[in-house]
Amino acid sequence: MNKYALLLTLLFGATALLAQPKTGSMLIKNGTVLTITKGTLENTDVLVEKGKITRVGKSIPAPAGVEIVDATGMYVMPGIIDAHSHIALDAINEATSPVTAEVWVGDALDPFDVSIYRALAGGCTSSHAMHGSANAIGGECETIKHRWGTKNPEDLRMANAPRTIKFALGENPMRVHGEGSGIIPASRMGVEFVIRKAFTEGKNYMEAWNKYNEEKKTNPNAVPPQYDRRLQTMADILKGDIIIHCHSYRADEIYMLMNVCRDFGVTKLCFQHVNEGFKVAPELADFGAGASVFADWWGYKFEVYYSTAYNAAILMRNGVVTSINSDSGDYIRHLYHQAGKTQRYGGLTDDEALALITINPAIQLGIDQQVGSIEVGKDADIVIFKNHPLSVYGVPQKTIVDGVVYFDINEDPDDIRIDINPEESFPAFFLEEQHGHSHDRCMQGAWEFLFERYQNFFEQQKN
Numbered sequence: 237m238n239k240y241a242l243l244l245t246l247l248f249g250a251t252a253l254l255a256q257p258k259t260g261s262m263l264i265k266n267g268t269v270l271t272i273t274k275g276t277l278e279n280t281d282v283l284v285e286k287g288k289i290t291r292v293g294k295s296i297p298a299p300a301g302v303e304i305v306d307a308t309g310m311y312v313m314p315g316i317i318d319a320h321s322h323i324a325l326d327a328i329n330e331a332t333s334p335v336t337a338e339v340w341v342g343d344a345l346d347p348f349d350v351s352i353y354r355a356l357a358g359g360c361t362s363s364h365a366m367h368g369s370a371n372a373i374g375g376e377c378e379t380i381k382h383r384w385g386t387k388n389p390e391d392l393r394m395a396n397a398p399r400t401i402k403f404a405l406g407e408n409p410m411r412v413h414g415e416g417s418g419i420i421p422a423s424r425m426g427v428e429f430v431i432r433k434a435f436t437e438g439k440n441y442m443e444a445w446n447k448y449n450e451e452k453k454t455n456p457n458a459v460p461p462q463y464d465r466r467l468q469t470m471a472d473i474l475k476g477d478i479i480i481h482c483h484s485y486r487a488d489e490i491y492m493l494m495n496v497c498r499d500f501g502v503t504k505l506c507f508q509h510v511n512e513g514f515k516v517a518p519e520l521a522d523f524g525a526g527a528s529v530f531a532d533w534w535g536y537k538f539e540v541y542y543s544t545a546y547n548a549a550i551l552m553r554n555g556v557v558t559s560i561n562s563d564s565g566d567y568i569r570h571l572y573h574q575a576g577k578t579q580r581y582g583g584l585t586d587d588e589a590l591a592l593i594t595i596n597p598a599i600q601l602g603i604d605q606q607v608g609s610i611e612v613g614k615d616a617d618i619v620i621f622k623n624h625p626l627s628v629y630g631v632p633q634k635t636i637v638d639g640v641v642y643f644d645i646n647e648d649p650d651d652i653r654i655d656i657n658p659e660e661s662f663p664a665f666f667l668e669e670q671h672g673h674s675h676d677r678c679m680q681g682a683w684e685f686l687f688e689r690y691q692n693f694f695e696q697q698k699n
Contacts, residue, residue, distance in 0.1 A: 257386075257391050258638065258640050260284065260303075260616075260636075260638065261284055261286060261303070261639055263298045263299075263305065264284070264307050265306055265307060265308070266306065266307055267310050269610055270586070271292070272594050272608070279294060280293065280294055281295065281296040282610060282618065287638035287639040287640075288614070288639070289610060289611065289613065289614050289615075292612060305620070311623070311630075312610070312618060312621075313359075314610050314617060315359065315361025315362060315594075315607065315618060315637065316358070316359045316360040316362075316572065316593045316619065317361070317597040317607065318571060318593075319363075319559045320364055320366060320481070320561035321363035321364055321562060321563065322365065322563070322680065323351035323565055324347065324349045324365055324382075325341055325346060326346045327341065328367065328368040328679075329367065329368035329682040330367070330374070330375055334372045334421060334430045335434045335466065336466070337401060337434070337465075338464075340376040340378070341378050342376065342393065345380070353384045354568070356384055356635045356637075356642050357635070357648070359619035359625070360635075361635060361637050363379075364377055365380050366481065366508075367402040368402070368677070368681065369402065370408055370412045370679060371402075371404060372403065372409040372413075372427050372434075373402075374401070375401070375402065376399055377400045377481065378392075379394045379398075382637060383638075383640075384642050384652075387654065394603060396603075397606075398478070398479055399478040400478060400480075400481050401478050402481055403481070404483035405482060405483060405493065406424065406483075410422055410424070410426070416686040424489060427489075432499075435473075435474065437470060438473065441461065441467035441470070442475070445471070474500060474502060476503065476504055479505070481506045481600075482507050484509055484510055485509055485540050486511075487512035487515035487516045490516055494520070497523075503524060505524075507526065507527050508528050508561065509529065509530060510527040510529050510547070510551075511529070511534050511540055511547065514544060514547045517553075517554035518554055521554050521556045526557045526558070526559070526599070526600040527551050528561045528600060529559070529560060530560070530563070531574040532577055545582075548560060548584075549582020553582075558592060559593065560593055563678060573628070574593070575589045575590060575626065576627075590626065594609060595608035615638055616638060618635075618636040620632070
């Protein structure tokens with residue numbers, strides 16, 4: 237190896253080391269450990285070494301140099317996971333086409349978003365940073381860890397998390413494209429057609445590449461198909477390499493997408509919001525689809541008029557892997573409160589209710605081998621609560637990611653922004669509020685994109 241090659245090797249090696257997220261070691265002593273998958277363990281210790289849980293048991297001796305955290309009288313549980321969020325993103329919607337499978341929100345991660353720290357204050361250690369719901373088929377999403385304080389977007393990415401993509405049914409893609417641009421889809425049946433057409437094109441693209449790969453074995457002059465990122469993404473969905481997460485409300489559309497996926501052999505599917513999921517709970521279970529729901533949030537537009545706070549419990553009792561999500565920079569801090577509502581509306585047990593915000597969203601995101609429960613070998617993403625997390629008196633005290641404390645209620649500064657500009661005006665997405673979408677960020681960017689068109693439309697109506 238010449239000196240230049242050696243220098244480059246050392247340089248790239250050093251860069252790789254610098255890119256590794258921080259890990260920590262600690263011994264959490266004498267807490268009530270809510271493992272989620274292995275019951276509740278009283279007066280139990282959790283040993284964390286280099287970001288991993290290495291032992292769970294009583295009277296574990298502290299290795300030399302390892303910090304001891306006294307959790308006496310406290311509750312220790314896995315970090316909360318939000319399966320539907322838009323925090324830590326600079327861009328949400330690519331609203332220019334009914335299908336934008338070629339884009340990826342991971343290109344626009346924002347480590348400076350203060351919502352990351354606020355999520356940590358609510359015990360949330362991971363979230364699913366999603367594309368918005370302006371398109372029948374939107375862009376790929378990104379599963380992130382809340383490693384607050386970094387200035388490097390790469391540090392937010394969760395290693396080995398499967399690829400996911402956002403689909404959307406109903407009013408959002410109809411309004412953005414049918415009403416806003418005069419193109420398909422303008423109806424719910426149009427949404428189905430757009431999805432079927434995209435799957436068909438992805439299938440044809442995949443078959444063309446398979447044919448080329450076979451032909452080049454015997455023909456060195458074989459010509460490959462033209463690469464297309466959108467079609468490649470659709471092909472990867474068909475191959476099972478990407479999990480679909482679909483914005484949905486009405487039971488008829490939920491059932492429709494399951495039928496479409498069956499026709500194309502797609503099995504990895506999780507519905508988001510799913511307000512009428514209780515109507516098709518057995519069908520969701522039979523398909524093997526997940527459901528990520530709101531606890532008691534509906535009625536904010538016509539297609540979300542009909543729902544019930546018993547939705548999560550009904551889905552779980554029918555065998556559907558169910559989670560509760562926030563879709564909000566505010567509710568993400570209160571997911572343990574949202575989970576507690578299922579005990580009032582459905583009578584879920586403590587472990588069942590907490591599974592809604594821990595192991596179940598981990599399963600839906602394909603990261604349950606890494607996080608979601610307190611088990612040996614898993615990442616040390618842990619929250620320590622004063623009072624039970626399902627109690628109205630539950631308050632997170634420490635939030636730990638990879639064995640590193642990122643939130644401590646006793647060391648919570650008044651201003652935790654990374655980049656403070658005293659001349660900056662308060663950021664407010666006023667157009668969102670004008671159009672009635674201040675409750676979430678699913679349509680951020682789409683309304684700005686369409687505002688001028690709608691404005692012209694309303695002016696014409698007046699005249």
